[in-house]
Amino acid sequence: MGLLSDPVRRRALARLVLRLNAPLCVLSYLAGIAWFLALAFPPLTQRTYMSENAMGSTMVEEQFAGGDRARVFARDFAVHRRKSGALPVAWLERTMRSVGLEVYTQSFSRKLPFPDETHERYMVSGINVYGILRAPRAASTESLVLTVPCGSDSTNSQAVGLLLALAAHFRGQIYWAKDIIFLVTEHDLLGTEAWLEAYHDVNVTGMQSSPLQGRAGAIQAAVALELNSDVVTSLDVAVEGLNGQLPNLDLLNLFQTFCQKGGLLCTLQGKLQPQDWASIDGPLQSVQTLLLMVLQQASGRPHGPHGLFLRYRVEALTLRGINSFRQYKYDLVAVGKALEGMFRKLNHLLERLHQSFFFYLLPALSRFVSIGLYMPAAGFLLLVLGLKALELWMQLHEAGVGPEEAGGISGSSPPLPLTQGVGLASLVAPLLISQAVGLALYVLPVLGQHVATQHFPVTEAEAVVLTLLAICAAGLALPHNTHRVANPQAPDRGWMALKLVALIYLALQLACTTLTNFSLGFLLAATMVPAAALVKPSGPRCPLGSWPAVCCSRGAPGSSACSAWHLLTFLVRLLGSRSEAPAASALGGEPWMDTWDMELARADLAQPQVHTPTLAISAHRGPELCLRR
């Protein structure tokens, strides 16, 4: 209690913080990084366990035996699709009706923000087909969704075949207490988003779509299925959703238990479960998996169609059939049985999935790190900012006296009004300006692309990039009123006050980001904290001193950070020697090789919130910018 009120002790503490500041900061930063890496190892990771009573065990009998039927459906679907060149809606409707579902269609259209050069589309329109299996003895108050996205590049015909065969099998069972919706969407995420918006009767992306004719109750859980290859040797599960949202851990546990029961090879981020923890391989593999997950989550992109369901608080995950050229292959019966088991257990649910974790990291499929254990890693990083701010605060208080007389009792009181005089008033302008620049970065490129294309010989995509660059450059050129901050009688005082405010602001923003999306927050903190802590005008006229500050403040706004994640992801993938997906197919099929503008198009279409962190970044990077002399 007396630690801070007692002047002697307070001074001792202040001296300690001042003298040991640099080592403490380094120590704290290293502790944060070390803690994060330690998350992959057993004391911090726990085995996953099923929390939901209603889904307690895998004790259900899977009777699905429609493997041949699924293959026939898949072949027919592929034939019809090739014939029509788009989703064979009529055929799907007919087939779904023949297996006994209530069938409806929904048409949607949306103009992409930029023309999609790779797929040659600008105005996208498509039709979703979905069939509802009504629960025979229950009211239609709850439902489950099995969805298969059919993109323009991925045929996914095996998945459609399996979906139809499963629907036929499910139709024959009488134990359903929830309606089951079998949904085939066109144009990947676009179709899924259109259907979800129509189902929940909202419109957040400006999609034109016809209203749904038939609906079931509130969706409790959803599974998306992607089987691009005819040969499946393992199943990969994707959990990361929009803006790093994750489904309840119980859903993943359910999948994992059925994988074990059926003897399926299941992977997470393309990685198998580490087998031996004794040797170096196991922990190394789990570190890789953890890093991949963090990068995926930090990107804020949905890792599959399930990611869009999460926005509506529908627990969902995506299963991908992977062909990694192994000896042993699974037929559709094995995959179908796992799905049947999962749906039957989900059917037993009485409440929404809520018992298990919503915030977690996964170093392996059967291990998780809970939020209580991973938050300290980010906490240590943010502590660096706090320590720096504390140091600045003390220096500001005692700047009037020399460092050797800082202990003098009279020394602390006279500079105080001076500090306040320097602070606040003069700090408002730079802060406002940097906020405005952040806002401009967020809004202007998208707003101004059409104007740009009319007046300059550029495409929309190029326009966005160029606008971003222009705003960055303009931001540097703007007058920041820093000369007012630079007080003549106390030259250091100005930048100290500004940096103090900037550090606190940055720490707050990072803490908020970390709470909602740990991966993004942690990666931002890991990269920005050293720069923010170190940056300092070393001399009044030294341009080198201001350079890092500029670099750090303006060099990497959100979009390029986004592509940086992809690069990192790719690197980590290449490092992982035991990656399940062969590099070639990963490069071919995976979205990180898409052009950057398509990325942005998707981001803009399906996830308007994805820019929010970007805004946050640019906003809290703003104040740093003013350190430039």
Next chain:
Amino acid sequence: MELKKTFNVLYPPCPDYTGNSRSAEARTSKGWGGAGLEEAGQASREKKKKKKKKNRAALRHSPRPSRCRKLKPASMVDSCFVSQGLTALAAFLLFPFDSLAASQIEDQAEQFFRSGHTNNWAVLVCTSRFWFNYRHVANTLSVYRSVKRLGIPDSHIVLMLADDMACNPRNPKPATVFSHKNMELNVYGDDVEVDYRSYEVTVENFLRLLTGRIPSSTPRSKRLLSDDRSNILIYMTGHGGNGFLKFQDSEEITNIELADAFEQMWQKRRYNELLFIIDTCQGASMYERFYSPNIMALASSQVGEDSLSHQPDPAIGVHLMDRYTFYVLEFLEEINPASQMNMNDLFQVCPKSLCVSTPGHRTDLFQRDPKNVLITDFFGSVRKVEITTETISLQPDSRIMESSYKEDQMDEELMEPLKYAEQLPVAQIIHQKPKLKDWHPPGGFILGLWALIIMVFFKTYGIKHMKFIF
């Protein structure tokens, strides 16, 4: 009910009544020996006295009329006799009397009066809802099936089920509740009369049912219309913990509440003997606090133990039964109305090797030796009745009657009052030792002290100064 009223009219409960009934009882039981007793000799009678003392506990607290009994040997060999008593309440009793061994006759006579009940009731409670608690409903229904098979009618069974598993949409076999996997035994049966269902199964309703504090509008099927001659079976199952049983995910009943309810039942003369069975985690904690007489309690597990499930069925997708009740059901399936199995056999039903948990039982409140308590005393509604049209004449042996009467009178004096268990251990509960009395000087000392003071006062001032004082 009518029978009961007659008893009350004839034998108003008064303190001296017990002795009378006791002696009448003894008289009849001795009398049955008839001529055979003469051969038996004094020695065997002495031996019997000890047994009788035990049995007395069951008899003494409740008035029992001596009834006119017609005893007829099964083998139709020897003579029986008609005891003196009230012919209005005639009960016809089968009494095998095939040999001349008097001890055997006495044994059987005692056997007959081991339990003082005239009617049986059962309260069967399942407190959990939700599909994954299928097993609790199956537990309760399996006990229901057994008691019904052994003769307790639906009118005497109060069945409380918190959820309807048979009609749950998740049930792949609608209108059934199975207790064995592969659909071997459907405990739902053809006629199940559920008295309290779904949200009616609450702690309040349960306690009101037990204690009889029920609104007058309550239908007869939802009442426990027992009297002081009723043997009641109370079976409960659900999710519980140390000292409580959860009702419906929203409320709990504690072991103290339950014990108090039983005490209230006892005071309101709502039971003769009570068998309490509970299948839940830490079940033994539920009967720890009982303190009313004539309660025997069984639980599926000790404090600190979980009760485990049994019979996983992939087709239905849930566990069908709990282990303890599963083995109890297997045991009960072997019981028939004439079965001589006793409570000790029930205690052995689920050893730890089968149950995984350790089943517990408590008999200290119960007045009879468990080995003399038939399973059918609680699970069945068994009346040993045979109608005879022949006239049987018996010569009562006046000498024996007289001597036994004297013995009985002596016994009466020795008889200790009905035993209660120690009630709530209040001191333990509030963690306080009884407060020690402060030391106080004896009264004489204080009186003497005052006398001394007054004496000194008068010595000093003299009596003449009195007027200055007052």
